Amino acid sequence: MANQYRSLFSAIFILTICTAASAQQKTATPYLPTHAEVLQNYKAADALDSALKKVPYLTGIRPNWEQGSNEFWYGKKTANNQTAYILVDADKGTRATLFETGQLSSNVSRLTGKPVKDGVFRVEEMFFSPDKKQATFKTLGAWLKYDLATKKIELTKDSIHRRYDNDKPLQERHFRWEGANTDSISPDKKWIVAVKGGNIVVRSADKQTEIKLTTDGNAEKPYGELAWSPDSRHLVGYRIDPREAKKVYYLLSSVPGTTRAVLKSHDYEQPGDEFTTYEQYLFNIDTKTGIKTDAEKIDFFGAPRLHWRNGNSRYFTYEKADRGHQRFRVIEVDVNTGKTRNIIDEKTKTFIYEQRIFTFYDAKSHKIVWVTEKDGWRHVYMVDELTGAQKLVTKGNWVVRDVDSVDVSKKQIWFRGSGRNAGEDPYLMYFYRINYDGGNLVDLTPERGNHNIVFSPDRKYFVDTYSQVNVAPKVVLKNTATLKTVAELEHGDVNQLLATGVKLPEVFVAKARDGKTDIWGVIYRPANMDPQKSYPVIENIYAGPQDSFVPKSFSVVNEMQSIAQLGFIVVQIDGMGTANRSKAFHDICWQNLADAGFPDRILWMKALAAKYPQVDISRVGVYGTSAGGQNSSGALLFHPEFYKAAVSACGCHDNRIDKQWWNEQWMGYPVGPHYEQQSNITNAGKLQGDLMLIVGEADNNVPPESTYRFADALIKSNKMFDFLMVPGMGHSDGGPYGRKKKKDFFVKHLLHAEPPARNVNEMAAN
Structure with missing residues (x-):
């Protein structure tokens, strides 16, 4: 009887597929394996995973x-x-x-x-x-x-040696979020400053003189974050209005040796939470007086790092990113008057990606190297610290990804970029060098591929490893001055990999929602794929706007390939709203995280199905972790006409529950109604399709209650779903156990077959 029902279901399913499919797809029969075939697929997948791990293929080297x-x-x-x-x-x-x-x-x-x-x-x-x-x-x-x-x-005990840091830049640089450069002892060693009872007290090193610079401070609103001027005549400090960080909580249910759950908590700022504020003051040691600068109160981040003008203790600059991420400034302060001047003042209607603001201060030449997207693409500007004049150093419809080093003696900037070469994947990384004035742009790594280089200590040489997702790596040693290859160190060989039966991934490109922009992705297929069959599609999604995520370097052993072996075509796509393209491409995410690039992703998969009849887009699944967990659930809430099954791990299902610094960057401040409108939790009643939620009870990245509240809303909406909570696990996709459950879930809901009965070790019995 079961077989009769199965045959009836298969017939109905195939009829539905053929009715909805394109002309090309009608030539392929939907892949609907029997239970015995499913067991063989699992065994074959495990065998291939094991075989791949034994193949000595090269992904790169670490010099x-x-x-x-x-x-x-x-x-x-x-x-x-x-x-x-x-x-x-x-x-x-x-x-x-x-x-x-x-x-x-x-x-x-x-x-x-x-x-x-x-x-x-x-x-x-x-x-x-x-x-x-x-x-x-x-x-x-x-x-x-x-x-x-x-x-x-x-x-031996002879272990003394000097290590070399491969990531050491030419010039020391301080990252913007390192905080204030404070010191209690003055540069001339004559004074020592301290905060007592909330007030600033300076005493001489010989303990003969004590100066009380403030009297209105107290424990509730103290002065602090004190920094000396280079000539030891002034102090920069702040009147601080503290705000205690709020906590989030979680329970550890299964701690060994206990009979009760253990309550844990940690500080965790969420969107809209109040921050400690800082009002800037200047104190003159000679006159024993202080003045408040005309700078705005700092209500986002802490006290900033100060940059004193070279050979001059009258002026310093500091950086200020406004809360809401729509304004960034480099502000100059005159310590004699307290007056301020904006050297850089960038404003935007969407967002400034704060974590990718790059600044480097060349004190000798009074120049600031600044990387910004203000012209629509991420590029390097040279800013004159004295006049505020700005010069565009790099330009074009491509992206400066990061600055490696600044050579202040040669007036050169070493950086990595992508998208400069026409006719190829715009995400492939290349390394460059350019002069301060924008002249003599040199491509250090002209060979096509995704590059990673490591310099020798004297930068005379560098090791360049480059590959593509389906092109084996090559590792060469080059002379930095001539760019000539000194030696080929390694050249990857795919023959042993291909001998296992594995198929190398394919890079696929289709147009975005605007009909113009290229959307790039990658495809993984089963090793034993039958070209006469059509296979369900599973998308590995992560639409977090902080980066791009489709792999660009060679690597065959990964979860996408492993899932494909069970009878799926697995894809990964970078849709609009992710980073490393134009500002306009990125801006799609602004106050719009629920979009997640879905219009582009759906068009991409439709284009894939139009080209390959083996692609069955009537059976599309999706899985993701963290922001990808939010995205995968959102697929079933906002696009159920396309996505049919989803596995969502430790998702940030409501951007008000997740961390402040990430969510306000993209969703903006103050917290408006769009936060609630785009929440998976408030939209839980829209669920269609099959959903599995996974969460670790000890997640201290995305609070577990984000998933619990989503589950609660689904239950109250009478929606059916699977739920896996992993005791003791942190921010994760569920670990090995969760990954097994994920595979089984997709086999059941997309292949419409029963996965192995693991509790009776059915795979071993067959």
């Missing part, structure tokens, strides 16, 4: 430069799950294998007293003797000395 030299070592996965460690001399252009882990594993195990699983151990740190005849490395908590000629290895 470990020797401090003070142009030599570095790196590890590379080889056959039989081993790792080879390789030494490169950039000056000589040589590359030599030091050892493979399998050659030393028995001795490493004997000397450390710890088992080396599968003959593999990981070298955490390594340095070499001056004659390069011995390598000293750390593994399994022990230091070992290895003679490269005799192959002798022994324990």
Whole structure:
């Protein structure tokens, strides 16, 4: 009888598909596996996952430069799950294998007293003797000395070496959110400042003189955040009106050794919460007086870092981002008068992406390197600190992604960018150098691909790793001055990967809602896909506006490929509202997070189905975590005509419940009715399709009650859904258990088949 019902259902389902499908899709039969076939798919997927993990394919290397030299070592996965460690001399252009882990594993195990699983151990740190005849490395908590000629290895305590920071920029720079550069001792060491009873007291280092600079401070509204002028004659401080951060709570239900749940809490500012405010004052040590500057009260972030004009203690500048993210300023203060002047004053009707504001102060030339989107694309400007004059350094319909370093001696800016090369993926990352005046733009990495480079300590060389999502990586050593390749270090080979049966992902492009803009995504297919069948589509969604998320570098082992093996076509898309394109592209998200780029995503999948009959867009699922959890649930609330099933993990289902700094950036301040209108919770009654919610009870990123309140609203709306709460888990997709539940959920609701009966270990029995 069950088979008869199944046959009847399949016939009805196939008829519905064929009626709604395009002419191309009519040539493909919907893939509807039997339960036995589903079990085989799971087994085949597990086998492929295991096979892929054993293939020694290359995704890149991490060069470990020797401090003070142009030599570095790196590890590379080889056959039989081993790792080879390789030494490169950039000056000589040589590359030599030091050892493979399998050659030393028995001795490493004997000397450390710890088992080396599968003959593999990981070298955490390594340095070499001056004659390069011995390598000293750390593994399994022990230091070992290895003679490269005799192959002798022994324990050692000789572990003193200098590490080189691969991410160290040319010039030290302070990030904007580091806070005020305060110090109690004056630069000339003659004065010591302190706050007593909320007031500012300065005493001489010899303790002979004490000056009370304020009398109106108290414990409720104290002065503080004090910084000296370079000449030690002035203090910059603030009258502070504190606001205690509010808390969020969660329960740990299953703490070992307890019989009661444990209540936890932590500070957590939500949209609309009040912040501590700061009023700026200047104090003259000679006259023992203070004045309030004419600067506005700071009610967003804390006291700022001060930048004193080079060789001059009369003027300093600081940065101010207004709450609501629609105005950014660099403000100059005259310590003699308290008057202020805006050197930079950027305003926008939508948002200024505060976390990507970049400033660098070249004190000697009185220049500010500033990165902004004010002309519609993210570019570098050079600002004259004295006059406020601005010069556009980089320009065009492409994006400066980040500034790597500023060379103040050569007046050069080193940065990474994307979208400059016509006719290719606009997200691919390239590295550049340009002069302060905008001349002599040099592409350090002209080969097509997504690049990542690491410089030698003296920047004479760099290691460039580049690939594409379906093009194996190449790793080359280059001379920075000539850009010539010194040596090819590695070149990935996909043959062993393809031998497993896996299909490399495909990059796909379709037009956005405006009919003009290209939307880029990637497609993963089952290894054993039948071209005569049509398969459900599952979208891996994360529409957070803080970045773009479709993978651009080569990597085959990931969850999307694993899910595809069960009989799905899995896609990931960057729709409008995400970052790293034009300002207009990004602005779609403004006070509009519920949009999530869905109009672009749906058009993209429709275009995919129009090209490939194997794509069945009558069966579309979606899953995501965090902001992606909000998006995946929103798919069923706001676009149920297209999306049919969703798995939503630790979603921020209402932007009023989530963290202030993230949500006000995109939804704006003050909190208006649009927050409620776009909430998954207030729209819960609109749910159509099949939904699974996952949440960790110990999530301290997105409060768990965001999911609990959504579940409550669904229940009150009499909506059916699946719910998984994972005890003790933090901000996560549910971990291994949750990922199994997710796969089973999609098999059931998109393939309309029963997943394995795991409690009776059905897969092992078949």
